[in-house]
Amino acid sequence: MSVSEADDLPLFAPSKKVYPQSVSGPFRRLKWGLLVVCLAIYYLLPFLRWDRGPNLPDQAILLDLAHNRFYFFFIEIWPQEVYYFTGLLVLAAFVLFLMNAVAGRIWCGYLCPQTVWTDLFLAVERAFEGDRRERMQRDDAPWSADKLWRKGAKHLVWLMIAWWTGGAWVLYFADAPTLVRQLATLTAPGMAYVWIGILTFTTYALAGHMREQVCKFMCPWPRIQAALTDDEALNVTYRYDRGEPRVSVKQAARLRAAGQPAGDCVDCRQCIAVCPTGIDIRDGAQLDCIQCGLCIDACDTVMDKIGRPARLIGYDTEANLKRRQDGLAPVYRPLRLRTAIYAALILLVGGAMLYQLATRSTAGISVLHERTPLFVRLHDGSLRNAYTVRLLNKRPETRPFALSVAGLPGIGVEAVGVRATADFRPVIDVDPDSSREVRVLVTVPPGTPLEQSQVITFTASDLFAGEVVRTQDHFIAP
Incomplete structure (x- = not known):
């Protein structure tokens, strides 16, 4: 060829x-x-x-x-x-x-x-x-x-x-x-x-x-x-x-x-x-x-x-x-x-x-620390941090979650625009199959020994079903 x-x-x-x-x-x-x-x-x-x-x-x-x-x-x-x-x-x-x-x-x-x-x-x-x-x-x-x-x-x-x-x-x-x-x-x-x-x-x-x-x-x-x-x-x-x-x-x-x-x-x-x-x-x-x-x-x-x-x-x-x-x-x-x-x-x-x-879990919680300001000193000397808390409800009915925060002595928690339980825990109602965001204020009384950044735990408890979800974030001090 x-x-x-x-x-x-x-x-x-x-x-x-x-x-x-x-x-x-x-x-x-x-x-x-x-x-x-x-x-x-x-x-x-x-x-x-x-x-x-x-x-x-x-x-x-x-x-x-x-x-x-x-x-x-x-x-x-x-x-x-x-x-x-x-x-x-x-x-x-x-x-x-x-x-x-x-x-x-x-x-x-x-x-x-x-x-x-x-x-x-x-x-x-x-x-x-x-x-x-x-x-x-x-x-x-x-x-x-x-x-x-x-x-x-x-x-x-x-x-x-x-x-x-x-x-x-x-x-x-x-x-x-x-x-x-x-x-x-x-x-x-x-x-x-x-x-x-x-x-x-x-x-x-x-x-x-x-x-x-x-x-x-x-x-x-x-x-x-x-x-x-x-x-x-x-x-x-x-x-x-x-x-x-x-x-x-x-x-x-x-x-x-x-x-x-x-x-x-x-x-x-x-x-x-x-x-x-x-x-x-x-x-x-x-x-x-x-x-x-x-x-x-x-x-x-x-x-x-x-x-x-x-x-x-x-x-x-x-x-x-x-x-x-x-x-x-x-x-x-x-x-x-x-x-x-x-x-x-x-x-x-x-x-x-x-x-x-x-x-x-059929519930969820996430926390975002507010950046501006990181902390606020109140007139009585107590220290406050603000957070945005998102609660997630995966069930087909409305669920009330009682929110608490632990990790520091005397710590107090307040959620803006929600009701509270008899023991002063904020109660956040989350609609069926949805999520809800609330602004949460965490306050530590004056005189509490604090580090510059300390871990605290957010806990949300379903008042009806008893399900509990937790997450952690940091409390910021001077």
Whole structure:
């Protein structure tokens, strides 16, 4: 090849459209079952009710942006408790790492939203345009009335699914039945229509048109998981120790009769035809493989027809391939140092979050010392500091909090504009599910030995429920 001919070659080979063929088998049935469960959860969960009492929303899962609350069944998360979301993200990462260490990209193959919606869109496509061969022939054929209505109907159903996908998403941010009525009568907030439009477009584009391109080029997980796996992780694997050399069924029979080696693979290419990313699993581990197991079903069907053992392609480990080549029995080690560390981290993070939830307070207190002036000397010689105290009430009813301050002898406390108890403690009423700020004056009588800065403790006690919250600040002296 001359230099000029080499310069004319394209840098990248053009991609070809993938036409996945339908297949039946245990892995396909598992994927159908998970698809139904995942879609049912996503579409129906906003309509699930959960009674939280009066004056609170009864939607089981609700991200209430208007009131800065997140409701998840009996759990209510406030904006300042964002660390729960951080914990969930960390927990999800460790679960994903553990799944990868045990069985490869099972998330990608069975539970990833891109996989679930792509499977749904493929099912619609097959319903209107037929299986792989029919779709390929129809795409190559000139336009006709039959081709037009089939493709038009397919895209219409795709758009309906995409529209409802976007519509279901916005239902998590408002009362679902109310928002559905508003959407139907065109009285919903404008932002709801904007987000439905965005998610309709992205779902239609990603699941209907981009499909395997998302997994190959857009998703970062294949690159990350390659650094997290090892030779003991289960992956969809072509058992080349059994499949090679590839020969036809008749030739394999002749070779075996003559006592010569013959592989079980008959090069039927069914594993390629059913692959949603269009790869050849026989080429070994590849970033494009999403580990969906459909090639296992396709290969098992062929092995059954030619009378050979199943699982020429199956979930296996690289270590076992080497063991079988050395004449050793396969060994499966799901419990090893890597998986034990991930499991321990999951238990640690999950346990910490559960403990925090179990011991979380439904009240809160914060104190801010006034800067100007830092202290005031009164006419009788006593010393006064002023503070802004914020009390937080996370419950759905009004709560009275009695405020006291300790840390110095003879210390006195006064809150501006509030009532007091019989023992002269200020009582601050905080409305349901809200916070309240009050100006608090702390006074120390004359003659009290003082340092320039001394720690004092603010305590707020719920007069009804008995819950107590505390915080500390400093009393400033000359």
